[in-house]
Amino acid sequence: MDKMPKWADVVLIPLISLILAAALSALVILGIGEDPVAAVKMMVSGALGSTYGWGYTLYYATNFMFTGLAVAVAFHARMFNIGGEGQAMLGGLGVAIMCLYVPWPHWTLALIGASGLAALFGAAWAAIPAWLQAKRGSHIVITTIMFNFIASAVLNYVLVNLLRPVGSMDPATARFPEAVHLPTLHELLAPIGIGFSKAAPANVSLLVAVIACVLVWLLIWRTRLGYEIRAYGHSETGALYAGISPVRITMIAMLISGGLAGMMAINNVMGEAERLVLNATEGAGFIGIAVALMGRSHPFGVFLAAILFGFLYQGGAELALWTSIPRELIVVIQALVILFTGALDNMVRMPLEKLFLSLRKGRA
Amino acid sequence: MTGAHEAERQATAAPAIELRGISKSFGPVQANKDISIRVMPGTIHGIIGENGAGKSTLMSILYGFYKADAGEIFVNGKKTEIPDSQAAIAAGIGMVFQHFKLVENFTVLENVVLGAEDGRLLRPSLAKARKILAELAVEYELNVDPDSRIDQIGVGMQQRVEILKALYRQADILILDEPTGVLTPAEADQLFRILDRLRAEGKTIILITHKLREIMEITDTVSVMRRGEMTATVKTTETNPEQLAELMVGRKVLLRVDKAPANPGKTVLEVKNLRVHDRQGVERVKGIDLTVRAGEILGIAGVAGNGQSELLEVLGGMRPGAGTVTLNGEPLVLEGRGADGQSRRAAGLAHVPEDRQREGLIMEFHAWENVAFGYHHDPAYQRNALMMDNAALRRDTAAKMEKFDVRPPDPWLTAKNFSGGNQQKIVVAREIERNPDLLLVGQPTRGVDIGAIEFIHRQIVALRDQGAAILLVSVELDEILSLSDRIAVMFDGRMMGERLPDQTDETELGLLMAGVSGKAA
Numbered sequence: 001m002d003k004m005p006k007w008a009d010v011v012l013i014p015l016i017s018l019i020l021a022a023a024l025s026a027l028v029i030l031g032i033g034e035d036p037v038a039a040v041k042m043m044v045s046g047a048l049g050s051t052y053g054w055g056y057t058l059y060y061a062t063n064f065m066f067t068g069l070a071v072a073v074a075f076h077a078r079m080f081n082i083g084g085e086g087q088a089m090l091g092g093l094g095v096a097i098m099c100l101y102v103p104w105p106h107w108t109l110a111l112i113g114a115s116g117l118a119a120l121f122g123a124a125w126a127a128i129p130a131w132l133q134a135k136r137g138s139h140i141v142i143t144t145i146m147f148n149f150i151a152s153a154v155l156n157y158v159l160v161n162l163l164r165p166v167g168s169m170d171p172a173t174a175r176f177p178e179a180v181h182l183p184t185l186h187e188l189l190a191p192i193g194i195g196f197s198k199a200a201p202a203n204v205s206l207l208v209a210v211i212a213c214v215l216v217w218l219l220i221w222r223t224r225l226g227y228e229i230r231a232y233g234h235s236e237t238g239a240l241y242a243g244i245s246p247v248r249i250t251m252i253a254m255l256i257s258g259g260l261a262g263m264m265a266i267n268n269v270m271g272e273a274e275r276l277v278l279n280a281t282e283g284a285g286f287i288g289i290a291v292a293l294m295g296r297s298h299p300f301g302v303f304l305a306a307i308l309f310g311f312l313y314q315g316g317a318e319l320a321l322w323t324s325i326p327r328e329l330i331v332v333i334q335a336l337v338i339l340f341t342g343a344l345d346n347m348v349r350m351p352l353e354k355l356f357l358s359l360r361k362g363r364a
Numbered sequence: 365m366t367g368a369h370e371a372e373r374q375a376t377a378a379p380a381i382e383l384r385g386i387s388k389s390f391g392p393v394q395a396n397k398d399i400s401i402r403v404m405p406g407t408i409h410g411i412i413g414e415n416g417a418g419k420s421t422l423m424s425i426l427y428g429f430y431k432a433d434a435g436e437i438f439v440n441g442k443k444t445e446i447p448d449s450q451a452a453i454a455a456g457i458g459m460v461f462q463h464f465k466l467v468e469n470f471t472v473l474e475n476v477v478l479g480a481e482d483g484r485l486l487r488p489s490l491a492k493a494r495k496i497l498a499e500l501a502v503e504y505e506l507n508v509d510p511d512s513r514i515d516q517i518g519v520g521m522q523q524r525v526e527i528l529k530a531l532y533r534q535a536d537i538l539i540l541d542e543p544t545g546v547l548t549p550a551e552a553d554q555l556f557r558i559l560d561r562l563r564a565e566g567k568t569i570i571l572i573t574h575k576l577r578e579i580m581e582i583t584d585t586v587s588v589m590r591r592g593e594m595t596a597t598v599k600t601t602e603t604n605p606e607q608l609a610e611l612m613v614g615r616k617v618l619l620r621v622d623k624a625p626a627n628p629g630k631t632v633l634e635v636k637n638l639r640v641h642d643r644q645g646v647e648r649v650k651g652i653d654l655t656v657r658a659g660e661i662l663g664i665a666g667v668a669g670n671g672q673s674e675l676l677e678v679l680g681g682m683r684p685g686a687g688t689v690t691l692n693g694e695p696l697v698l699e700g701r702g703a704d705g706q707s708r709r710a711a712g713l714a715h716v717p718e719d720r721q722r723e724g725l726i727m728e729f730h731a732w733e734n735v736a737f738g739y740h741h742d743p744a745y746q747r748n749a750l751m752m753d754n755a756a757l758r759r760d761t762a763a764k765m766e767k768f769d770v771r772p773p774d775p776w777l778t779a780k781n782f783s784g785g786n787q788q789k790i791v792v793a794r795e796i797e798r799n800p801d802l803l804l805v806g807q808p809t810r811g812v813d814i815g816a817i818e819f820i821h822r823q824i825v826a827l828r829d830q831g832a833a834i835l836l837v838s839v840e841l842d843e844i845l846s847l848s849d850r851i852a853v854m855f856d857g858r859m860m861g862e863r864l865p866d867q868t869d870e871t872e873l874g875l876l877m878a879g880v881s882g883k884a885a
Contacts, residue, residue: 218751222751222752222754223750223751223752224740224741224746224750224751224752225750227733227736227740227752228740230726230729231726231729231737234726234727234728234729235722235723235726235727237682237719237722237723238722238723238724238725238726238737240682240683240705240723241680241682241705241715241717241723241724241738242705242706242737242738242740243681243704243705243706243707243708243709243738244705245704
């Protein structure tokens with residue numbers, strides 16, 4: 001018999017973790033002499049109180065959906081892909097090449113092309129650690145972390161030496177042509193009569209991210225490949241018995257994972273910056289780990305967790321802008337949420353399991 | 365038996381162990397229900413029951429690992445609290461676990477002293493222990509070289525070290541949990557001689573087992589447990605195996621498999637000079653030959669760890685090997701591309717693996733997902749090129765569950781929530797229902813209750829009667845003897861010889877299993 005009902009596992013545990021993280025954050029804010037209630041109000045109104053706020057929240061959430069899905073897919077094959085950051089950087093390079101060197105007639109085609117190359121670059125960047133893991137047993141956590149640094153160096157070199165326009169002092173590409181401009185939510189929603197902030201960066205990539213959530217769900221729970229990935233993730237000896245090749249699954253799961261991380265670039269590079277700059281990913285690859293943990297590696301959970309972290313990012317930025325709460329404290333709050341929802345999962349889970357067992361015993 | 369005599373003489377004395385009204389629940393599962401038992405001093409008291417009947421829980425309470433929800437423990441007539449194993453040892457109770465708790469790279473002497481040192485310096489303790497071990501060796505005929513390292517002595521010897529550990533801690537009451545599981549028949553006989561001697565010297569022994577033969581052979585009294593309850597306590601001389609089996613299961617059971625003589629046809633599996641190395645490069649299978657024909661069961665007997673597992677895994681495509689193997693005359697690929705479970709299944713092989721929890725099932729998967737395991741490429745389970753037809757799969761699962769009497773018959777239940785016997789039925793149903801030409805079966809009834817054993821054995825025999833070739837590997841000699849049409853014995857990666865079940869016995873097979881080759885092997 002399961003230790004507790006499923007709803008408690010997927011709803012109650014993340015909720016309690018969040019409340020604990022919020023309570024501790026409130027104490028920290030109190031500790032530096034600020035008012036936690038006012039801080040929460042500021043975060044909520046800043047992130048969700050206007051279409052401008054929503055636009056930023058959803059923009060961040062789009063990034064986190066891609067990287068969260070990337071981590072989730074690898075999790076199902078019991079691999080910890082910490083390289084989302086590097087894979088997303090390389091994805092940015094793919095987007096930049098597609099946008100700068102192909103004369104696209106329309107943004108829809110450009111989006112397809114850029115997504116494809118971004119996914120390809122991200123997957124290729126994941127392929128080397130995956131191959132090292134599958135064939136040589138080099139631990140994927142170590143190699144993917146190292147590949148983040150290599151990606152950063154590669155990007156630095158490419159931007160400074162190859163893609164920087166002549167005469168520019170800025171290590172960034174030229175601005176992408178107007179034809180590849182992705183419609184923002186403002187432009188998408190205006191024709192159906194919904195007013196949305198013009199300044200917010202949320203764009204059509206959000207829809208791509210939502211579609212990706214659905215596709216990943218189908219992949220994991222409905223296809224034969226997903227079946228094999230999950231079986232391998234639960235038991236490697238079992239996979240051998242069933243004739244599922246560990247090398248093949250390791251490679252495929254990591255390629256999909258890297259591809260999803262790479263696709264993040266259509267949001268931040270193509271949709272928002274419209275040129276490739278250094279450190280365009282801004283740590284979204286790492287946030288993806290927390291998002292996948294909190295979302296229990298389920299695409300719908302990833303979707304919700306991504307929006308939550310989008311809220312934290314945008315709300316935190318507002319807090320830093322309008323109050324004397326220092327920017328570092330926002331990072332502390334985000335870290336607390338990650339700590340409680342990810343690392344300290346068992347702290348909430350075990351007492352809750354005991355509670356449910358004793359409840360059930362009382363009924364029996 | 366002198367022991368039985370002793371028991372009668374001491375019937376008036378206080379029991380060595382008395383449990384009154386012991387109950388213990390784990391969440392919704394009641395492992396022990398109001399159990400009372402009296403173990404008289406100087407006797408061997410057997411406790412028998414199926415897996416999950418609550419034997420181990422009861423003994424864990426007695427040894428201080430679990431705290432009972434209700435009930436009292438009396439040791440030598442005195443009410444005793446046993447909150448931890450230290451208290452159990454202080455009360456004179458010693459336990460020999462099924463899985464030994466020895467430090468492999470320590471000597472026998474160091475293991476005996478470990479945890480029972482006097483003072484901070486080791487040397488005086490070791491000297492004292494050496495003296496006491498010498499005395500124990502004389503007193504109980506428990507000869508073990510105190511300076512041998514644990515990893516250099518056999519399993520039987522290791523078990524003696526466990527017994528010595530308990531005696532060194534002055535245990536008067538010894539609990540042995542499934543002590544013969546890892547022993548050859550000869551080693552088991554030696555163990556029984558030691559137990560006999562311990563009883564003669566006045567020690568009290570509680571023997572937990574699921575083997576009826578052992579109960580009949582050595583105990584004075586036997587208690588039967590079923591589903592957490594003590595169903596009966598009887599004098600061993602006044603009962604018989606059939607009655608005990610019925611008490612264990614709650615209904616009449618057939619102890620012998622009913623089967624017609626085999627009617628072997630053409631050769632299905634032919635193995636020539638098969639060699640297998642493990643990952644460390646150690647040769648596990650050292651060049652074996654065997655054939656299995658259609659409509660017969662070849663049983664491979666042997667003590668665990670003599671290469672049988674590796675043999676099954678190579679044949680099942682789970683690890684590489686070298687040599688020649690043909691299935692229906694077609695050579696099987698033993699290494700590299702094509703040496704995998706999918707290719708084997710395509711060639712007409714099915715495989716009930718030795719370890720259902722780590723290999724045969726994904727414990728976190730629903731029953732219906734497990735029914736496709738290994739057969740997830742079956743066109744009947746596909747909706748289109750990419751998607752699986754989960755609804756069809758669930759219908760198939762429901763049908764198989766009904767046919768193989770899997771309880772509860774719920775395709776949505778997760779594998780880990782079925783009992784061991786029902787988990788095994790799911791695996792057996794999945795493999796047998798494919799109507800394979802060759803069925804590999806490893807430890808089909810390990811950790812499976814008697815009722816399910818009977819059912820699984822009948823299914824295997826039925827598949828044989830349909831003309832399938834069956835290769836059975838089991839460490840249970842009873843199972844090998846009752847199922848096989850031919851018996852091959854493996855020792856140290858080699859075949860020690862082949863026997864017919866009606867022309868051999870446990871003694872001869874036991875010698876072969878120990879590496880002593882018999883007459884013209």
